[in-house]
Each structure stands twice: as structure tokens, then as C-alpha cells.
Amino acid sequence: MNNLKSNRRQLLKGAGAAMVGITLMPYKSMAAEEKKLNVYNWDTYIGETTLADFSSATGIEAKMDLFGSNDELFAKLKAGNPGYDVIVPSSNYIERMVKANMLMPIDHAKVPNIANLDKEFQDADFDPGRKYSLAYMWGTFGIGYRKSKAKATPDSWHLLLDDPTYAGRISIQGTAEFGFGIALKTLGYNWNSTDATELGKAKDLLIASKKNIKIFAKDNGQDLLASGDVDVCAEYSGDIVQVIKADTSNDLGYVIPKEGSNRWQDTVAIAAGAPHPENAHAFLNFILDGQNNANIVKTIGYATPNAAGRALMDDEYKNNHNIFPSAEQLALCDPGKYLGEDATKYRDELWTAIQAA
Amino acid sequence: MDNWKDFRKVFFTLMTPGTFWMLFFFVVPMGFLFVLSFSSKAIVNGETSILDYNYFSTITNYVDAAGSSYLVLLGRAVLWSAIATVVSLLLAYPLAFAVCFSSPKWRPILLLLLILPFWINLLIRTYALIQVMRTNGFLNQALGFFHLPQTDILFGTSAVIMGLVYVYLPFMVLPLYSTIEKLDKSYLEASLDLGASQPRTFWSVTLPLTMPGVITGIILVFIPCLGSFLTSDLLGGPNNWMIGNAIQNQFGEANNWPFGAALSFILMYATFFVLFVRAMLTRRSKGVDA
Amino acid sequence: MAARLKPGQGPLDYGSRLWLKILFALVLLFLYAPIASLIAFSFNVDKTGVWHGFTFQNYIKAWHNDAIFSALSNSLAIAFCSTIFSTVLGAMTALALWRFKFPFKTPFEGFLALPIVVPEICMGVALALFYSKTGMMTAVRDWIWPLNLINIIIAHIAFSFPFVAVVVRSRLVGFNRQLEEASKDLGATEWQTFTNVIVPFLMPSLVAGGLLAFTLSLDDFVITFFSSGPNSVTFPVKIYSMVKTTITPQINAASTVLIVITLLATFIAMKIQAPANPEKP
Numbered sequence: 008m009n010n011l012k013s014n015r016r017q018l019l020k021g022a023g024a025a026m027v028g029i030t031l032m033p034y035k036s037m038a039a040e041e042k043k044l045n046v047y048n049w050d051t052y053i054g055e056t057t058l059a060d061f062s063s064a065t066g067i068e069a070k071m072d073l074f075g076s077n078d079e080l081f082a083k084l085k086a087g088n089p090g091y092d093v094i095v096p097s098s099n100y101i102e103r104m105v106k107a108n109m110l111m112p113i114d115h116a117k118v119p120n121i122a123n124l125d126k127e128f129q130d131a132d133f134d135p136g137r138k139y140s141l142a143y144m145w146g147t148f149g150i151g152y153r154k155s156k157a158k159a160t161p162d163s164w165h166l167l168l169d170d171p172t173y174a175g176r177i178s179i180q181g182t183a184e185f186g187f188g189i190a191l192k193t194l195g196y197n198w199n200s201t202d203a204t205e206l207g208k209a210k211d212l213l214i215a216s217k218k219n220i221k222i223f224a225k226d227n228g229q230d231l232l233a234s235g236d237v238d239v240c241a242e243y244s245g246d247i248v249q250v251i252k253a254d255t256s257n258d259l260g261y262v263i264p265k266e267g268s269n270r271w272q273d274t275v276a277i278a279a280g281a282p283h284p285e286n287a288h289a290f291l292n293f294i295l296d297g298q299n300n301a302n303i304v305k306t307i308g309y310a311t312p313n314a315a316g317r318a319l320m321d322d323e324y325k326n327n328h329n330i331f332p333s334a335e336q337l338a339l340c341d342p343g344k345y346l347g348e349d350a351t352k353y354r355d356e357l358w359t360a361i362q363a364a
Numbered sequence: 365m366d367n368w369k370d371f372r373k374v375f376f377t378l379m380t381p382g383t384f385w386m387l388f389f390f391v392v393p394m395g396f397l398f399v400l401s402f403s404s405k406a407i408v409n410g411e412t413s414i415l416d417y418n419y420f421s422t423i424t425n426y427v428d429a430a431g432s433s434y435l436v437l438l439g440r441a442v443l444w445s446a447i448a449t450v451v452s453l454l455l456a457y458p459l460a461f462a463v464c465f466s467s468p469k470w471r472p473i474l475l476l477l478l479i480l481p482f483w484i485n486l487l488i489r490t491y492a493l494i495q496v497m498r499t500n501g502f503l504n505q506a507l508g509f510f511h512l513p514q515t516d517i518l519f520g521t522s523a524v525i526m527g528l529v530y531v532y533l534p535f536m537v538l539p540l541y542s543t544i545e546k547l548d549k550s551y552l553e554a555s556l557d558l559g560a561s562q563p564r565t566f567w568s569v570t571l572p573l574t575m576p577g578v579i580t581g582i583i584l585v586f587i588p589c590l591g592s593f594l595t596s597d598l599l600g601g602p603n604n605w606m607i608g609n610a611i612q613n614q615f616g617e618a619n620n621w622p623f624g625a626a627l628s629f630i631l632m633y634a635t636f637f638v639l640f641v642r643a644m645l646t647r648r649s650k651g652v653d654a
Numbered sequence: 655m656a657a658r659l660k661p662g663q664g665p666l667d668y669g670s671r672l673w674l675k676i677l678f679a680l681v682l683l684f685l686y687a688p689i690a691s692l693i694a695f696s697f698n699v700d701k702t703g704v705w706h707g708f709t710f711q712n713y714i715k716a717w718h719n720d721a722i723f724s725a726l727s728n729s730l731a732i733a734f735c736s737t738i739f740s741t742v743l744g745a746m747t748a749l750a751l752w753r754f755k756f757p758f759k760t761p762f763e764g765f766l767a768l769p770i771v772v773p774e775i776c777m778g779v780a781l782a783l784f785y786s787k788t789g790m791m792t793a794v795r796d797w798i799w800p801l802n803l804i805n806i807i808i809a810h811i812a813f814s815f816p817f818v819a820v821v822v823r824s825r826l827v828g829f830n831r832q833l834e835e836a837s838k839d840l841g842a843t844e845w846q847t848f849t850n851v852i853v854p855f856l857m858p859s860l861v862a863g864g865l866l867a868f869t870l871s872l873d874d875f876v877i878t879f880f881s882s883g884p885n886s887v888t889f890p891v892k893i894y895s896m897v898k899t900t901i902t903p904q905i906n907a908a909s910t911v912l913i914v915i916t917l918l919a920t921f922i923a924m925k926i927q928a929p930a931n932p933e934k935p
Contacts, residue, residue, distance in 0.1 A: 045884035050895055071721065072884050073895035078616040082880075085415070085619075086779070087786030089883025090795045107414040175516070181602075182617055217602040222519040225597075235500045236518070280792075348405060348412035348619070355618035356433075362605035363433035363440075368756040374844060378750035382743050382766070382815060389812040390769055390777070393784035397776060400783075455681055462674045474678075479865060481685045483916045484692075486873045487893045488909045492688035495695065502691050530684070534869065538862050539824055545858060546828045580824045584770070584817070591773030594875065612775050621779065628776035635771040639764065 044286040046071040047080065047091040047278070051249070052144075054303035061293050067286045075226060076182075084109045088280040092287040098272040099184075099343035101133045101140045110139040111277040117288040120295035120315075128272070128312035133345065140274035141291060144245065144309035147332055147340055148185070148269040151229060151247035154258050156238040164193040164264045167239060168216040176238040178231050181223025183351075183358035184343065185269075186213055189241055192266045198341035201350040210357045214364045232259065243271070245309035248329050252308060261329040267339030272312070401425055401625035417622065425626035434610060434627065438634060441606040444521070445589035448528035452536040452585050453578065455529070460540035460577075464547070475541060482534040490598050493527055494518060497599075519601035527595040535584035543577025579642060587635055607631055693913070696906035712907040722908050724885075725892040730915070731800040732878075732888060733871040736810035740867040741860060743811065744818025749852070751819070752826040769813040770820070774876035781809050782880035795883050805881045806888065810871045817870060818863035825859035872916075 042065075046058070050073045054060075058069040072091070074080045077100045083089070085107065096104060104110050115121055121129070121141060128142035152161045156176070161167075167177050168190060179189055188198045190209035200206065221237055228240035233250040247261040275294065277287045293299055300316030310330045311317055317325065324330065332340075346354070368375040399419055406416035428434075463474045481489065496502045497518040504514045517523050551573065555565040571578070593608030611631065614624030696713070700706035716722050751763065769777065785791040785805050794802050829852075837847040853860075875890035882891055889912065893905055 047884070070884060072887055073721075073892070075895045076616075078619075079895075081619065082616055086782035086880060087791045089791055089886075091884055103414060184617070220602045222601050234498060236498050282795075348414060351618065352620055355613065355620070356428075356431075359437070359605075359610055359613070360433045362602075362609070363436040365755045366753055368754040371754070371844075375750060375754050375756070378746045378753075382747035382750075382819070385743060385812060385815065386765065386768075389781070389784075389808050393777070393780035394768075394772070396783045396787065397780040455677075458674055458677055459681060462671075462678055477682060478685070479869075480913075480917065481689055482869050483872060484689060484909060484913055485875075485890050485893060487875060487890055488692065488905070489688065491893075492692040495691050496688045502687065530688075533685075535866075538866055539821055542821055542825050542859050542862050543828075546825060576824045576827050580820055584820065587771055588774075591775075593775070608773060608775070611773060615775060615779055624779070625776070628773050631773050632768075632771060632776070636764070639767060639771070 041283065042067045042286070044069040044093065044283050044290055045091050046093045046095075046290070047074060047083075048072070048093075048095045049074065049273075052095065052273075052307055052309075054299070054306045057294065057299065057303055060299065060302070061290060064293065065286075065289055067283075067289065069290065078182075081107075081109075084278060088278050090282055091278045092281040092283050093290050094276055094278050095143060095273055096140070096276060097343070098131065098133050098140075098274060099345050101131075101274060101276070102345040104276075105134070105139050109279050111279050111281060111284060112138050113141065113277060113291065114288060117285075118292045118295065120292045123295050123297055123300070123313050123315040125312050125314050131272070132342075134274075140276040141295065142312040143273045143275045143294075144307070145270070145272040145312055146244040146310050146330070147263055147337070148188075148241065148243055148271065149247070149261055149263040150239055151232050151242050151250070151259065151261050152239045153232060153235075154260050157260075160260070160262055161239050162262045162265050164189055164266050164268075167241060168193050168212055168219070171219065173239050174219040175221050177220045177240070178222045178224040178228045178237040179220060179241040180228065181225065183354045185241065186223070186358060186361070187354055188269050188343070190216075192264070192268055192341075195266065198267075198269050199344045199346060201346055201353070203353075206354065206357055210361055213361050217361075217364070244329055244332075245307065248308045248327070251329070263332055263336050263340065265339075267341070270337060270340035270342050272342070397625045398629065400622050401629050403622045405620075405622070414619065425623045426630070428623060429626050429630050434607065434630075437605055437607045437610050438631070441590050441608065442634070444525055444528065444606065445586050448525050448532065448589050449536075449582055449586045451525070451529050452533050453581060456533060456536035456540055456581065457578070460537055460544050463541060464544040475537075478537050479534050482531075486531055486594065487598075489530065490527060490595060493523075493530060493599065497523060497526075518599065519604075521600075521604060523599040523601075524596050524604050527599040528589050528592065531592075531595060532585045532588060535588070536581040539580040539584060540574070540577045543574045543580075547573055575646075579646060583639070583642060586638065590635060590638075591631055689913070692906055693910050696903055696910045698903050698906075712903040713911075716904040716907040716911070719904060721887070722889075722892065722904060725887050725889045726908055726912060728800070728803055728886060729872060729889040729912075732803050732806050732810060733868050735800070735803075735807045736814055736871040737864050737868040739807075739811045740814035740818050740871075741864040743815040744863055744867070745822050745856065745860060747815065748819040748822035748826060752823055752829075766816050766819060769816050774813075774874070777809075777813060778877040778880040781805075781812075781877060785881055791881070791883070795885065799885075803886050806878050806886055809877050809881055810874060813874070813877065814867040814870045817866050821863040821866060822856060822859045825856060829855055872912075 044061075044067050046053075046069060048071055053071065058071060061067065061069050074083065077097050080094060080096055081100060081104065084091075084094075084104070088109075101110070118141070121137075124142055128145075129137065131137060131140075131142075134140045150161055150164075150167065158172070161173070166172055167179060179186065187200075187206065187209050190212045191200050191205060192198055193212065194205070194208055196202070196205045196209075222231070224231060224240065226243070226246070228237070228242035229246040229250045231237045232240045232242075232247070233254065244261060247259070251259045251261065275291055277284060277291070281287055294303065295313060297313065297315030297319055300311055300313040301319035304311045304316060304320060304324070308324075308330070400417065402422060402425070403417040403419045404422045404424065406413045406418050408416060459478060463471055463478070466474055494501075498504075499514075499516065499518070501518070507514055517526075547570070551569050552565055555569045556562070560568065591608050591611075593606060593612045596604045596606045596609055597612075607627065608631075611624050611627045614620045614627060618624075697708050697710070698705055699709045699711070747766065751759070751766075782791075790805055794804050796802070797804070833851055833855075834847055837851045838844075842850065873890065875894055878888050879891050879894070882888060889908070
């Protein structure tokens with residue numbers, strides 16, 4: 008296989024672009040039981056050598072594609088699984104995906120390393136008995152900020168939505184889920200509220216906030232913060248931790264607003280129709296191994312639910328409050344939930360109205 | 365123009381491949397989508413289903429799509445696409461002209477210079493624009509170097525329009541080039557020889573003769589602008605959604621494909637209207653297409 | 655054909671007008687400054703968009719990054735196949751429309767414009783539905799490269815060839831049919847007239863249309879995205895997933911490589927095309 012791949016490389020090297028299409032290089036073996044695995048993951052969300060380690064440990068050639076949001080993953084699988092085995096959806100999408108028959112039940116007997124997970128992650132409301140999904144990483148949602156541009160720690164959502172302090176220097180995540188989540192928490196409601204009055208107030212607040220907000224960002228608030236385009240951004244904890252680590256001037260910070268926020272969990276699951284379910288189970292077991300998990304965490308810096316992996320990490324990681332917030336802070340954070348199709352539709356109508364306002 | 369019956373073999377040879385392709389890989393898939401736009405999500409066990417639809421059961425999607433938010437977004441798309449098209453035309457026409465009237469040695473090089481950037485992927489180019497326009501980007505670094513005031517254009521309407529022009533300019537340049545290149549220059553000489561001024565020659569001779577290219581260019585730029593969403597998505601701020609973003613959202617986060625399909629068809633009908641206006645205009649002006 | 659003026663001659667020498675030159679220079683600056691920055695940052699040590707020093711590391715990493723490499727080769731293979739088929743299909747269709755009167759011609763023209771008109775996302779989803787319902791989505795996923803890209807190639811041809819037809823047709827509008835008649839009067843067959851008179855006349859628009867098709871294919875993200883699977887990720891799809899999260903200078907490096915490759919390909923195309931240019935004596 009490698010040989011064929013390097014042939015392709017040389018082909019390009021030698022013949023140039025124009026020739027690529029006409030030469031039919033045999034690229035895939037037609038073997039019935041393949042030693043292959045296709046992973047569909049977020050970007051920067053796996054250890055640098057994890058796939059290579061997995062291949063050398065099992066002889067299975069693992070390949071990874073990236074998606075940018077849960078919607079993207081969902082839309083892709085909805086059109087029919089084009090060949091993915093392992094996928095990495097967030098917790099609030101699990102229920103939806105299970106209902107849509109997009110996930111394959113996980114055979115726990117084939118994944119003994121589940122035992123490495125913390126007790127609280129061995130079961131979940133969104134997936135009772137964790138039949139379809141295993142905890143991968145978790146974190147919170149909060150405010151990343153530039154210390155030199157902040158008078159005080161920006162520890163309130165009000166500063167992002169209805170306060171002129173950072174006008175024109177603010178980014179929040181531009182999806183109905185996070186837009187409404189932030190506005191609802193600002194108003195003191197639950198992140199997952201479906202109450203029409205509460206959502207109406209949130210909508211008014213968001214429309215008013217548009218004059219202060221510079222951009223409804225994708226999942227790139229941390230980049231906008233790091234490059235100086237915004238001074239405060241609403242983002243996932245792990246993303247902010249990554250830029251804090253990379254920032255040599257030590258000018259960036261992360262805070263969970265005092266009004267509370269959102270707590271999320273990303274999971275690993277096997278897509279329905281996966282061509283290599285056995286390999287997928289082997290992969291799940293592999294990344295839940297303590298050492299392998301620690302290797303991943305060393306690269307991505309997210310909070311791991313894996314006790315064995317965490318034990319192998321240094322104190323700087325274990326005591327980082329941006330990664331592991333206090334129990335009081337966590338109590339203020341609502342886990343994101345699947346709200347059902349009708350509520351999603353209602354929220355989305357309001358979200359479009361906000362965009363058009 | 366020949367009658368097809370006189371040259372059946374030639375006619376069918378020329379027509380079949382394109383028609384076949386369109387039927388199988390465009391009409392049939394669009395048919396799926398059309399059916400979907402008249403469908404609603406099925407209710408299974410008292411709960412709205414995620415995957416199952418009641419096909420051909422409702423027109424609610426179209427009724428909803430006529431809501432004020434969607435009309436605002438459509439209007440916004442029309443306005444900005446029009447601005448981007450006009451800017452592209454004003455830039456591309458003199459450029460195409462300059463290329464066509466340059467020496468034969470330079471012509472391919474100049475044309476290439478205009479087209480080359482567009483071979484680079486749209487996302488990469490948009491990302492490059494971001495790098496230039498952002499707060500600490502090249503533009504501000506250059507302005508700072510000359511002690512000029514800083515700008516903050518990224519994530520706003522002007523950035524979106526600049527992005528659209530940047531992305532779709534070649535669609536204007538290529539047809540204009542192709543038409544001006546075959547313009548019979550003796551007409552221009554005749555006009556000038558007979559005493560018409562340069563502007564007069566341009567308005568009375570050059571422009572009418574190159575009108576097919578101009579119209580093609582306008583159509584090729586305006587229409588993709590109208591349905592675009594990546595540019596506004598990546599360069600726009602909180603007030604920059606266009607109808608394309610709303611459609612994208614229905615197929616993405618909102619997971620309401622039937623409604624997204626209905627919005628798409630409304631956008632298509634809006635485009636048909638544009639084409640209809642174009643057909644009327646060409647018929648009245650010259651009939652070049654006939 | 656019109657008599658061609660020599661450079662520097664008289665009032666028609668628009669190419670040497672100063673204001674045109676300035677405009678040209680400004681537009682080139684607008685077009686190339688961002689790209690220059692993109693290339694410059696492919697040599698950046700850091701990934702935050704602030705200059706931290708010069709390195710070749712990004713190129714080495716991109717070369718060894720299988721995901722980026724296969725995305726790049728997939729994109730080029732798709733663009734190559736799609737360009738050839740689109741140009742042929744588009745030119746044939748344009749010729750038919752130009753030459754013949756036939757029933758329902760106007761509706762047919764509108765029908766041809768549909769892929770140009772239809773929002774990309776709509777066509778992308780429609781094709782994805784089609785491929786998954788007909789089983790084509792899963793059927794091709796284990797075929798050898800580049801046949802496993804066939805769904806995407808088909809989609810690209812479908813939205814590219816009408817563009818080619820538009821470009822070719824706008825050139826045909828100016829075709830003097832007396833040339834064709836003269837050729838036939840002199841005893842040429844339909845086919846000979848086609849290859850000796852019409853094709854040379856069309857050549858500039860075929861090249862222009864082909865370039866357009868190539869551009870469209872390399873550029874397309876939306877439609878490809880919905881039909882792509884684990885082994886058919888294209889470069890744009892790859893970039894999209896990275897722009898939405900974190901982009902690395904490896905992508906800048908790979909884009910730079912793509913720019914160089916396309917530059918070479920164009921150069922070769924122009925060399926090949928040059929002798930066939932009817933306007934050269």
C-alpha cells in the first residue's frame with residue numbers, strides 16, 4: 008500500500024499536474040477483509056502520532072478526515088455514510104443521531120479500556136448505558152480575552168451582549184445553539200430553554216447586541232483572539248487553552264462567566280454502515296488506553312475523562328483551572344441537550360430573523 | 365440558421381451528450397429536491413422525525429419562505445450582487461480591452477495575469493483576503509508604516525463586496541475578452557475616421573458590438589453572487605447574512621431540508637426572473653442572441 | 655478577419671494608454687497582494703498570522719502529510735477529467751444551439767442555464783441525495799483511484815459544461831457563416847468544415863472555456879463536499895475544515911505548490927495552443 012502511495016507521489020513529482028488524471032494507478036486493494044479504518048474527526052483533535060501508533064500496533068491503516076462542526080458531520084451522514092468508521096460527535100448530537108439511526112451500537116466487550124474512564128462518564132443522560140458513544144474529551148464554554156485590552160477580567164456575558172466596553176472587539180459563535188445559549192444565560196435562563204417568551208427576550212437581546220459584535224464566528228474565535236482581531240471571544244475552553252499555551256507574551260486568558268455557561272462532552276462513536284466495525288472497536292479501545300490517551304492530551308490540551316490518561320499527565324495540566332474548573336463553576340454550566348426537531352426549527356426561525364434584522 | 369430536420373445526424377450528435385448529462389445528473393437530482401420542497405417531516409410515534417418525510421404533502425415551506433426575514437435576506441443578496449457585478453464590469457471592461465489591444469506577444473501573458481489568481485481555490489483566496497484586511501493584517505501594517513490611520517474593514521459589508529468582486533472577476537473578464545478579441549477593429553477605425561470622438565465611438569460602436577460579452581459577463585457574475593454564502597460567511601460581520609447563508613443553514617444546523625429546498629427554489633425563481641429581464645432587454649436592443 | 659494594427663500605431667492603440675496601465679497595475683495589486691501574503695506566510699514559522707521567521711518546514715510537513723497530499727492529487731485529477739469532458743460537451747451543445755432551429759429551443763436554453771443558476775448548495779444536496787438513493791455513493795468508494803472520484807467528476811462536468819457552452823456561444827455569435835458555406839462550396843465535408851474552419855475559429859473560446867471549467871472544478875467546494883467520502887476529499891474540502899477551525903501554514907505551502915503547478919500547466923497549454931491560433935499567419 009505504501010508503495011503504491013509513493014508511486015503516486017513520484018507520478019506527481021515527475022509528470023506534473025496535467026498527467027495525473029490519465030494514469031490509472033491502482034490505488035486500493037480489493038481484499039475482502041481490509042486492514043483499514045476511516046476516522047472522521049475535528050481538526051487539531053487527536054495526538055500527533057496517534058494514527059501512526061495505532062497502525063504500528065495493529066497493522067490497520069488508519070486515515071482521518073476532518074469536519075468543522077457537528078452540523079457538517081450530521082449533514083454528511085444524513086446523505087448516506089460514504090465510508091466513515093469512527094466519528095467524533097458532541098454529546099448533544101448523540102440523541103439526535105441515535106434517533107436518525109446514524110450510529111452503530113458499541114460492543115463494550117471489545118473495548119475493555121472503557122474501565123479507564125471516570126465513573127461519571129460511564130453513563131450519560133443523552134446515551135443511557137453508553138450504548139452508542141464513549142466519552143472522548145470534555146470542557147466548558149466561556150470567554151477568551153486579551154489581558155492587555157481588558158480593564159478587569161471580563162467575567163460576564165453582559166460585556167459581550169449589552170455593554171459598550173468592548174464594542175466592535177467581540178466575537179461570539181454564530182450558530183443558533185450558541186447564540187441563544189449565551190443570550191439565555193445572560194438573562195438568567197437555562198442554556199437549553201425552549202420557552203417562547205425567554206427565547207423572544209434572548210432574540211431581542213441578540214439583535215441589540217449586533218451593533219457591538221464584530222463577528223458571529225465559526226469555531227475560530229481563538230484564532231481571531233490570537234491574531235488581535237477581537238479582544239474578547241466566546242469559545243470552547245480547549246481552544247482557548249491551546250492559544251494560551253502558544254502565546255509567548257502570556258497576554259491571553261479564559262474565564263467562565265459568572266452567569267454560568269455550557270458544559271459539553273465530545274464522544275467517539277461508530278457510524279452506522281461503517282465498512283470496518285471491528286477495526287473501529289479496536290481503535291476506540293486504543294485511544295482509551297492510558298498512555299495513548301495521555302499522548303493525545305499532550306497535543307490537544309483538552310480535559311480528558313480518562314483517569315488512566317490523566318494520571319500520566321503533569322501537574323501543570325491537572326491543576327489548570329481553565330481546563331478543569333471548580334465544582335461551583337461547573338454547577339452553573341448546563342450540558343447542551345438535543346431539543347427535538349420542532350424546538351430546533353423554532354429557534355432557527357428566530358435566528359434567521361436576528362440575521363435579517 | 366439550419367432546420368434540425370435537414371441535418372438530423374449532426375443535430376443529434378451535437379445535442380445528445382449534453383442533454384443526457386443534464387437529464388441524469390442534474391434534472392433527476394433536482395427532481396428529488398423539488399419533491400422534498402413540498403414535503404414535511406413525518407410524525408413518528410407522536411414525535412417529529414429527523415429522517416422521514418411525508419412527500420408531496422404540503423406547501424407550508426413556500427408559505428414560510430415568504431416571511432419577512434427571508435425577503436430581507438433575498439433583497440440583501442440582490443443588492444450586493446448588483447453592486448459587485450457593476451464594480452466587476454467597470455474593472456473588467458477596460459482590462460479586457462487593454463489586453464485585447466496589447467501587442468500579440470503580451471496578450472496571453474496579460475490575460476494569464478488576470479486569470480491566474482482565480483485558479484487558486486476560493487477558500488484560500490478568501491482566507492488570503494482575511495490576512496490582508498484583518499486588524500493586524502498587511503493593509504494596516506502598510507498604513508501604519510506611512511503613519512496613516514488604521515482601517516477596520518474586515519467582517520463588514522464592504523469586505524463582503526470586495527470579496528465577491530475578488531472571487532468572481534474572472535467570470536467577467538473571460539467572456540469580455542472573448543468578445544472584444546473578435547471585435548472587428550475596422551469598425552472602430554471607420555468610426556474614428558469619420559470624425560467620431562473616442563467616447564462617441566465607444567458608446568455607439570464598441571459597446572453595442574461587445575454587448576453579448578457584457579451581458580454574458582453580468583449573468584456569469586451576478587448569478588453566482590446571488591447564491592453565494594461562503595464569502596459572506598467568512599468575510600461578513602453580524603449584518604451580512606445573504607439568502608445563501610439561510611439556505612446553507614437549513615441544510616446544516618437547522619436540519620430542515622424541505623424548507624432549505626423551498627428556499628433554494630425561490631432563489632432559483634428569482635434568478636429566472638433576472639434571466640427573463642435579460643432576454644427582454646437583448647430582444648429589444650439587438651437580437652444578438654437570435 | 656480584421657487587419658491588425660501594429661503596436662504604437664494610432665488612436666486604436668488602447669494598450670498603451672497611461673490610465674489603462676495604472677488601472678491594470680492597481681487591479682493586479684488587488685489580485686496579487688493577498689496571494690503574495692499567502693505565499694509569504696507559507697514560509698512563516700508561526701501559525702497565528704504574525705511573522706516570526708523564515709522556514710521551509712511547512713513544505714516538508716505538507717509533503718509528508720498524507721491528507722493534504724491526497725487532497726491535492728484528488729483535486730488535480732478531478733479538475734483534469736472534468737475540464738476535458740466539459741469543454742467537449744459545452745462546445746457541442748453551443749454549436750447545436752447556434753446552428754439549429756428546433757422546437758422548444760428557448761426552453762432548452764433556459765434548461766441549460768440551470769446549473770449556472772441553481773445555488774451550489776442546492777445542487778450539492780440534490781446530487782448527494784441522488785448518489786445515496788441510487789447507491790452510487792457507496793458503490794464507488796472502493797474503486798481504484800481515480801475512478802473512486804467518479805461521482806465528483808460527474809458533478810463537476812454537470813455544472814461546468816454549461817459555462818463552457820455560454821463562452822463558446824458568445825464567440826459563435828460573431829462567426830461569419832459564409833466561411834462555412836465557402837468551405838462546403840469548395841467541396842469540404844461537414845466534418846472537414848468543422849475541423850478546418852469552425853474549430854480554429856472557436857479555439858480562443860475553447861481555451862477560455864476550458865480554463866473556466868478548470869477553475870470551476872478546482873474552486874468548487876460546496877457540491878464536492880456533499881459527494882465526497884473518506885478517500886475522495888478534495889483540496890477545498892480539506893481547507894474548509896481547516897479554515898473553520900485552525901488553519902496551519904502547511905495549507906499555505908500546499909496552495910503555493912498548487913499555484914506553481916497550475917502556472918506550469920497553463921504555460922504548457924498555451925504553448926500547445928499557440929500554433930493552432932488562426933490569427934497567426
